[in-house]
Amino acid sequence: MGTTNSTLSKIPNVEELMQETGFTPAHIVRLYDRFEALDKEKTGLLRPQDFGAINRLAMNPIGDRIIGAFFSPGQETVDFHSFVRILAHFRPADKKRPKDPSMPEPVNSRTSKLKFAFQLYDQDKDGKISRAELLQVLRSMLEMQVTEEQLESIADRTIQEADLDKDDAISFEEFRKSLEKVNIDHKMSIRFLR
Amino acid sequence: MACRTCLWLLGTAFFTCTVRLVVEGTEVGAPQGSHPEPGVVGSNHSQAGGGHGSSISGIQIVTFKWHHVEAPYLIALWILVAGVSKMVVELNHSLTSVIPESALLILIGWILGGIIYGAGKMQTFTLTPTVFFFYLLPQVILDAGYFMPNKLFFSNMGAILVYAVIGTCWNAATVGLGLWGCWLGGAMGDIDIGLLQFLLFGSLIAAVDPVAVIAVFEEVHVNEVLFIMVFGESLLNDGVTVVLFNVFDAFVSLGGAEIDAVEIIKGIISFFVVAFGGSLVGIIFALLISLLTRCTKNIQIIEPGFIFILGYLSYLTAEMLSLSAILSIVFCGICCQKYINANMDECSVTTVRYVMKVFANGSETIIFVFLGISAIDPAIWVWNTGFILLTLLFIFVFRFIGVFLLTWILNKYRLVPLEFIDQVVMSYGGLRGAVAYGLVAMLDENKFKEKNLMVSTTLIVVYFTVMLQGITMKPLVTWLKVKRAAVTELTLAEKIQNRTFDHMLVAIEDISGQIGHNYMRDKWHNFEERWLCWLLMKPSARKSRDYIFNIFHQLNLKDAMSYVKEGERRGSLAFVRNETKADVDFNKKFRASFSEIMPDIMADNMGPDHVPLSSILQDIVPSVCLDMHEQDLEMRESEDFNAHHLLQQHLYRGRKQHRHRYSRSHLETNKDENEVQEIFQRTMRSRLESFKSAKMGVAPAKKIQTKHQKKDKPQKMPNGNSTDKSKNHPYGDKDLEFSEGDCGSGGEAAGDLFPMRAYGVEAGIVNPAFMAEMDPMDNMQQMQQIPHVALLPQTLNSFDP
Numbered sequence: 001m002g003t004t005n006s007t008l009s010k011i012p013n014v015e016e017l018m019q020e021t022g023f024t025p026a027h028i029v030r031l032y033d034r035f036e037a038l039d040k041e042k043t044g045l046l047r048p049q050d051f052g053a054i055n056r057l058a059m060n061p062i063g064d065r066i067i068g069a070f071f072s073p074g075q076e077t078v079d080f081h082s083f084v085r086i087l088a089h090f091r092p093a094d095k096k097r098p099k100d101p102s103m104p105e106p107v108n109s110r111t112s113k114l115k116f117a118f119q120l121y122d123q124d125k126d127g128k129i130s131r132a133e134l135l136q137v138l139r140s141m142l143e144m145q146v147t148e149e150q151l152e153s154i155a156d157r158t159i160q161e162a163d164l165d166k167d168d169a170i171s172f173e174e175f176r177k178s179l180e181k182v183n184i185d186h187k188m189s190i191r192f193l194r
Numbered sequence: 195m196a197c198r199t200c201l202w203l204l205g206t207a208f209f210t211c212t213v214r215l216v217v218e219g220t221e222v223g224a225p226q227g228s229h230p231e232p233g234v235v236g237s238n239h240s241q242a243g244g245g246h247g248s249s250i251s252g253i254q255i256v257t258f259k260w261h262h263v264e265a266p267y268l269i270a271l272w273i274l275v276a277g278v279s280k281m282v283v284e285l286n287h288s289l290t291s292v293i294p295e296s297a298l299l300i301l302i303g304w305i306l307g308g309i310i311y312g313a314g315k316m317q318t319f320t321l322t323p324t325v326f327f328f329y330l331l332p333q334v335i336l337d338a339g340y341f342m343p344n345k346l347f348f349s350n351m352g353a354i355l356v357y358a359v360i361g362t363c364w365n366a367a368t369v370g371l372g373l374w375g376c377w378l379g380g381a382m383g384d385i386d387i388g389l390l391q392f393l394l395f396g397s398l399i400a401a402v403d404p405v406a407v408i409a410v411f412e413e414v415h416v417n418e419v420l421f422i423m424v425f426g427e428s429l430l431n432d433g434v435t436v437v438l439f440n441v442f443d444a445f446v447s448l449g450g451a452e453i454d455a456v457e458i459i460k461g462i463i464s465f466f467v468v469a470f471g472g473s474l475v476g477i478i479f480a481l482l483i484s485l486l487t488r489c490t491k492n493i494q495i496i497e498p499g500f501i502f503i504l505g506y507l508s509y510l511t512a513e514m515l516s517l518s519a520i521l522s523i524v525f526c527g528i529c530c531q532k533y534i535n536a537n538m539d540e541c542s543v544t545t546v547r548y549v550m551k552v553f554a555n556g557s558e559t560i561i562f563v564f565l566g567i568s569a570i571d572p573a574i575w576v577w578n579t580g581f582i583l584l585t586l587l588f589i590f591v592f593r594f595i596g597v598f599l600l601t602w603i604l605n606k607y608r609l610v611p612l613e614f615i616d617q618v619v620m621s622y623g624g625l626r627g628a629v630a631y632g633l634v635a636m637l638d639e640n641k642f643k644e645k646n647l648m649v650s651t652t653l654i655v656v657y658f659t660v661m662l663q664g665i666t667m668k669p670l671v672t673w674l675k676v677k678r679a680a681v682t683e684l685t686l687a688e689k690i691q692n693r694t695f696d697h698m699l700v701a702i703e704d705i706s707g708q709i710g711h712n713y714m715r716d717k718w719h720n721f722e723e724r725w726l727c728w729l730l731m732k733p734s735a736r737k738s739r740d741y742i743f744n745i746f747h748q749l750n751l752k753d754a755m756s757y758v759k760e761g762e763r764r765g766s767l768a769f770v771r772n773e774t775k776a777d778v779d780f781n782k783k784f785r786a787s788f789s790e791i792m793p794d795i796m797a798d799n800m801g802p803d804h805v806p807l808s809s810i811l812q813d814i815v816p817s818v819c820l821d822m823h824e825q826d827l828e829m830r831e832s833e834d835f836n837a838h839h840l841l842q843q844h845l846y847r848g849r850k851q852h853r854h855r856y857s858r859s860h861l862e863t864n865k866d867e868n869e870v871q872e873i874f875q876r877t878m879r880s881r882l883e884s885f886k887s888a889k890m891g892v893a894p895a896k897k898i899q900t901k902h903q904k905k906d907k908p909q910k911m912p913n914g915n916s917t918d919k920s921k922n923h924p925y926g927d928k929d930l931e932f933s934e935g936d937c938g939s940g941g942e943a944a945g946d947l948f949p950m951r952a953y954g955v956e957a958g959i960v961n962p963a964f965m966a967e968m969d970p971m972d973n974m975q976q977m978q979q980i981p982h983v984a985l986l987p988q989t990l991n992s993f994d995p
Contacts (some may be wrong), residue, residue: 058874117698119693162685
C-alpha cells in the first residue's frame with residue numbers, strides 16, 4: 001500500500017484520471033510501472049520507437065496502426081494520461097452503470113470502443129472509411145499471396161454490404177450498424193484491465 | 195479395398211495361429227535334442243562318450259531351433275502384427291475419420307485375441323503391467339514431453355495443475371465414495387470389498403489417460419488452449435494417481451484399523467514428494483542430456499541415441515525412487531527440447547524427432563491392440579451389473595461436474611475464460627486408457643479378492659471411453675459448433691472486424707504488458723539467457739538464436755536472391771541503371787512466369803542452408819505460358835463465395851488462434867511461424883520505408899500505398915516477398931534513392947542514428963554522414979540496399995523484447 005500511494009503521488013491529476021477512466025489505483029500504478037518500463041530514456045513521454053521496441057507488436061499485422069492510435073494527430077509523444085485514456089477503452093464495460101444522459105459517455109462504453117476501432121481504419125480522420133483506407137487495412141491483414149484483384153473484390157463487397165447511403169464509403173453510423181450483432185464488449189475488452 | 199483388408203487380416207491371424215500351433219507342437223513333442231549346444235553337431239563328437247550323443251543319428255542339415263529364438267521371435271512377431279494391424283486400419287481413410295484409430299485397433303485386438311483363444315484355448319499374450327510400464331509407456335510419454343509446446347504449457351500451468359491435482363482427487367473421491375455408497379445400499383450384490391478398496395479403485399480409474407487423449411484429439415481439432423488443458427492434465431495427473439494408488443494400497447495392506455491422522459498426513463506429504471521429486475529427477479536428466487549434447491560434436495552419428503537412453507533412464511530412476519516416473523520423463527522432455535535442438539546438428543534433430551514418433555506410434559499401436567487382446571480371457575471375466583454400470587455412470591457424471599465446477603472457479607482468475615463448449619469437450623474428452631488397466635493389473639489378488647471384477651470393469655470402462663466417446667466426440671463438437679455458428683451468418687464486415695479485434699486485443703495486451711504475469715516470465719527469461727544458455731548450449735548455437743537477427747538474415751537473403759534473379763533475367767547486372775523502367779518491366783515480364791514459379795519455394799525454406807538458389811534460377815525460364823485468362827475467369831466466377839472464402843483462407847490468424855497441432859503421426863513445421871515471420875517482415879519493411887521517406891520529408895504510408903495501387907497487379911505468389919520487393923523498390927522511388935548512400939558510409943553512423951529512427955516520423959534531421967555519399971544512379975545501390983537491411987539487427991538487438 002505504501003508503494004501504491006507513493007507512486008500515485010508521483011502522477012499529476014491522478015484523481016481526475018481515475019474518475020475519467022474508471023481504473024482503480026492499483027491499476028493506475030501498474031500502468032504507470034509499465035509506462036516507465038517502456039520509457040527507456042525517462043523523459044516521461046513515449047515516442048513511437050518506444051512502442052516499436054515491443055517486438056511482439058511487429059508480429060502483429062495492425063501493430064503499427066495501434067501504435068499510431070496512441071498519438072493524437074500531429075503529436076509525436078504521448079504522456080501518461082493519454083496512454084491510460086487509450087487503454088481505458090479496453091476496460092470491460094461496467095454492467096451497472098446508470099444511463100445518465102447528462103454525463104459524458106464513459107471511455108469504455110460500446111460507442112467509445114467502436115469509435116476507437118473506427119479510427120483505426122480512418123487514418124485521415126475525415127469521418128469515413130474510404131475504399132482506399134479499407135484496402136490498406138485488408139492488405140495488411142491478408143497473406144501476401146492474395147492478389148490485388150482479390151483484395152479489391154473483397155473491399156468492394158464489404159463496402160457494398162455496409163454502405164447504406166451509397167457514397168462508396170463507410171461512415172461511423174454505417175460501421176456501427178454493420179456490427180450491431182457483434183458483442184463488442186466481449187471482443188474489445190481485456191479482462192485484467194477491469 | 196474390403197477384400198484386401200480382409201485378406202490382410204486373415205493372413206496375419208492365420209500366420210499367428212500357425213506359429214502358435216507350431217510352438218505348442220514343438221513343446222508337446224519330446225525334446226529331441228533339437229537344441230544341443232551350438233558347436234556340438236558333428237557326429238565325430240558323439241563317439242566321445244556321454245549319452246547325449248546317442249540320440250543324434252547323423253548330421254542334421256537343418257534343425258528347427260524354436261526354443262532358441264522363442265522369446266525374441268514372439269516379440270518381433272507381435273510388433274509386426276501390431277504394425278500390420280495399423281496398416282489395415284489406415285487402408286480406409288474415411289473409416290478412420292469416423293472411428294478413431296485407437297478404437298479400430300482395439301477391435302482388431304479383439305479379433306486376434308479371439309483367434310488365438312480359439313486356437314489355443316487360453317490367452318497367453320496379454321498386456322502385463324511390467325511390459326506396459328517398462329517397455330511401452332515411456333516412449334509415448336517422452337514423445338509427448340519432447341514435442342510439448344512449452345510456452346503454451348507453462349502459461350496455462352496454473353489451470354492445468356488445478357485440473358490435474360484437484361480434478362483427479364475429486365474424481366477419485368467421488369467415484370470411490372459413490373461406489374461404496376451404492377455397495378452399502380446393496381446395488382452390487384454380495385462382493386468381498388471394502389471402502390478402501392473402493393477408494394483405490396476410484397483413484398486408478400479416475401485418471402485421464404494421455405495415450406487415449408492424443409489418439410482421439412488427433413481427429414478432433416480443437417483450439418490450442420483446450421488441447422493443452424486436457425493433454426497437460428492427462429500427463430500431470432500421474433503424480434496424483436501414483437500417490438493415491440500407493441497410499442490406498444498401503445492402507446489396504448495395513449487394514450482399516452491402523453489408519454489415523456499420521457498416516458493421512460504422511461499420504462499428503464508423499465504427494466508432494468512424489469510429484470516434485472519426480473519432476474526434479476526429470477529436470478536433472480534434462481540438464482544431463484543438454485550438457486551431453488553440447489559435447490557430442492565429434493560423434494554426431496550416435497547423438498540421437500543419448501536422448502532416448504537418458505530419457506529412459508530418467509523414467510527408470512524415478513521409478514526406482516518410487517517417485518512419479520511419468521512426471522519425470524515428461525519434464526525431461528519438456529526441459530531439454532530447446533537446448534538439444536539448438537546443440538545438435540540438423541540431421542540429428544530430424545532423426546530424434548522422427549525416431550521419437552516411430553517409437554511412440556509403435557508403442558501406442560501395440561498398447562491398443564493388446565488392450566483388445568487382453569479382453570479375450572475368460573479367466574478375468576466377472577460380470578457384476580451394478581458395479582460396472584455404476585462405475586461408468588459415475589466417471590462420466592462426476593467428470594462433468596468436476597470440470598464445470600473447477601472451470602467456474604478458474605474463470606474468475608483467467609485472462610481468457612474457458613467457454614461452455616470448451617468445458618463440454620474437456621469433460622467429454624476425459625478418456626481412460628491403458629494406464630488404468632496397467633495399474634489394476636498390478637493389484638495383488640490376495641489382498642483384493644475382487645481383482646478380476648475390477649479388471650473387467652476397467653477394461654469395459656476403457657472400451658467405453660475410447661470407443662464410444664472417441665467415435666462420438668467429433669459429431670458432438672461439430673454439432674455444438676454448428677449450433678452456435680448457425681445463429682448468425684457473418685457478413686464480410688463482421689468477419690474482417692472480428693479479426694481486427696483479435697489483432698487489436700493482442701496488440702493492446704502487448705502494450706499494456708500483461709501486468710503481473712510478465713514479471714515472472716521476464717525474470718525467468720533473464721535467468722535463462724544469462725546462465726542456462728551459457729551452460730547448456732554450444733556457443734555457436736547461442737549466436738544463431740537471435741530471432742531478429744534470423745529474420746533479417748532471411749530478409750537479406752531474399753533481397754539478395756531477388757536481386758540476383760533479376761540480374762540473371764536481364765543477363766547482366768546493368769539493369770539497375772534504370773529503376774522505374776525495371777519496376778514496371780519486372781511486373782510485366784514476370785506476370786506470366788511468377789505464378790508458376792513460386793509454388794515450389796516454401797516460405798520455410800528460406801533458412802540460410804535451405805535456400806535452393808539453383809532451383810530458383812532454373813525456374814526463371816518460363817517453361818510454360820500460363821493460362822492467365824483462365825485464372826481471371828475463375829476469379830470472377832462467383833465473387834461472393836470467393837470473398838468469404840478468401841477471407842477464410844488468407845486472413846492472418848491472430849496469436850490466440852494459432853492452432854498448435856500436436857500430432858502423433860505428423861511432423862509438421864509450424865505454419866504459424868511462417869505467418870508470424872511474414873507479418874514481421876512486412877512490418878519491418880514498412881517501417882523501413884517510412885523511416886526512409888521520413889528522412890526525405892515525404893509523408894510515409896500514403897505514398898507507398900498509392901504505389902501499390904498504381905502498379906500493375908502483382909501475381910499470386912506463395913512466397914510473397916519477391917513481388918513485394920518489386921513493388922517497394924524504393925529502388926524505384928526517386929525520392930528515396932538518396933538514402934541508398936547511407937549504407938555505404940558504414941555501420942557506425944547508421945547504427946547511431948537508427949535507435950532514434952527505426953520507427954520514426956520525424957523529418958528534417960539529417961546526418962551529414964548520410965548525405966556524403968549521394969550517388970543516386972550508382973550501380974552499387976542495389977548492393978547497398980542489402981547491407982542496409984542488415985544494419986537493423988544490430989540496433990534492434992538493443993531493444994529489449
